[in-house]
Amino acid sequence: MVAADGAGLLGLPFDETAARLAAAGIRPVHTAACWRVLYRDAPVAELPARLRTLFEAAGPSQLADPPIAARTDSRDGATTKYLLRLDDGQQIETVIMGYPGRFTACVSTQVGCAMGCVFCATGQMGFVRNLSAADIVAQVRFVARQLAARGERLRNVVLMGMGEPLHNYDAVMQALAVVSDPHGFGISPTRITVNTVGLVPGILRMAAERRPYSLGVSLHGSTEAERAALVPVSRRWPLADVLDACRAYCAETGRRIFFAWTLIDGVNDSPAHASRLAAQLVGIDAHVNLIELNPTPGYAGRGASRPAAETFRRVIQDAGIPCTIRQRRGVDVAAGCGQLRAERQPPARTAQAMR
Numbered sequence: 001m002v003a004a005d006g007a008g009l010l011g012l013p014f015d016e017t018a019a020r021l022a023a024a025g026i027r028p029v030h031t032a033a034c035w036r037v038l039y040r041d042a043p044v045a046e047l048p049a050r051l052r053t054l055f056e057a058a059g060p061s062q063l064a065d066p067p068i069a070a071r072t073d074s075r076d077g078a079t080t081k082y083l084l085r086l087d088d089g090q091q092i093e094t095v096i097m098g099y100p101g102r103f104t105a106c107v108s109t110q111v112g113c114a115m116g117c118v119f120c121a122t123g124q125m126g127f128v129r130n131l132s133a134a135d136i137v138a139q140v141r142f143v144a145r146q147l148a149a150r151g152e153r154l155r156n157v158v159l160m161g162m163g164e165p166l167h168n169y170d171a172v173m174q175a176l177a178v179v180s181d182p183h184g185f186g187i188s189p190t191r192i193t194v195n196t197v198g199l200v201p202g203i204l205r206m207a208a209e210r211r212p213y214s215l216g217v218s219l220h221g222s223t224e225a226e227r228a229a230l231v232p233v234s235r236r237w238p239l240a241d242v243l244d245a246c247r248a249y250c251a252e253t254g255r256r257i258f259f260a261w262t263l264i265d266g267v268n269d270s271p272a273h274a275s276r277l278a279a280q281l282v283g284i285d286a287h288v289n290l291i292e293l294n295p296t297p298g299y300a301g302r303g304a305s306r307p308a309a310e311t312f313r314r315v316i317q318d319a320g321i322p323c324t325i326r327q328r329r330g331v332d333v334a335a336g337c338g339q340l341r342a343e344r345q346p347p348a349r350t351a352q353a354m355r
């Protein structure tokens with residue numbers, strides 16, 4: 001693990017970096033130079049000798065990317081999925097998704113996931129451990145470097161890889177403070193999306209703390225029973241509570257919420273499902289993203305047909321709610337979260353899904 005504790009500098013917010021330097025007898029005026037080395041690949045040689053010594057003591061993972069255990073490219077060239085190896089041997093997925101004129105890093109926040117969504121390869125493997133802020137920032141830096149090598153720039157980050165971000169709240173918020181800081185990557189907070197499957201306390205905490213990031217909420221079901229069958233954690237935080245939290249979030253922040261809905265053939269893809277979803281979203285500033293199911297070996301369901309997806313979208317739009325069908329980003333590279341790791345590293349279930 002690339003830990004942001006001990007002597008580590010990677011993943012520390014700017015003011016904490018300054019404090020770390022001060023504790024080592026280095027003047028805080030050097031903090032900006034330290035961040036240029038950490039996040040903009042400035043040469044270490046530019047740093048004062050004492051700061052160079054601090055980097056050496058912190059170890060090579062402060063500056064080196066996690067090793068690539070596997071890589072797959074989609075046939076259309078738009079999506080590249082990496083399996084990155086952490087110091088403890090665990091592997092996590094990080095994806096570069098290319099869209100016209102922009103690139104997005106899809107990063108992981110946990111090894112495995114405790115939420116147990118039945119159609120998700122990460123959910124099927126169970127929870128292994130949280131990532132540290134440094135582990136999360138290291139993925140963003142990895143993608144920024146990969147894109148820089150192609151002459152491109154990273155502009156968007158979405159926390160939709162392995163894990164439930166709000167189940168690892170503190171590390172995630174620390175990492176995002178670094179990712180959005182103009183001293184480092186300087187990615188606009190509005191271009192950073194935290195996607196949750198509906199952890200009510202986390203949604204309310206983001207609102208109360210006025211976190212400036214975009215919020216995505218995955219629903220997948222428009223009744224309690226429907227959702228519970230796909231998202232076991234909804235037994236703990238029912239749909240009604242999730243939607244109440246979303247209303248509170250909108251009222252507190254004035255921001256739109258992006259709702260994700262994985263379309264599964266014959267399960268949740270009918271016009272009736274769409275009508276119920278639209279009715280549930282009354283009073284919420286909502287945008288609905290429809291996602292075709294990525295097939296996984298552990299779930300028998302199939303993705304909805306294109307006509308069914310189009311009809312679903314029309315029903316949502318006719319209710320006055322913006323709705324898009326998200327392109328499946330590189331189904332041929334096992335692009336659903338957890339699929340590449342499930343293929344390459346055997347499951348290591350160490351905790352039960354939250355129910």
Ligand code: SF4
Binds near residue numbers: 117121122161
């Ligand atoms: Fe976890 Fe997200 Fe997969 Fe659900 S869909 S099991 S929240 S990683």
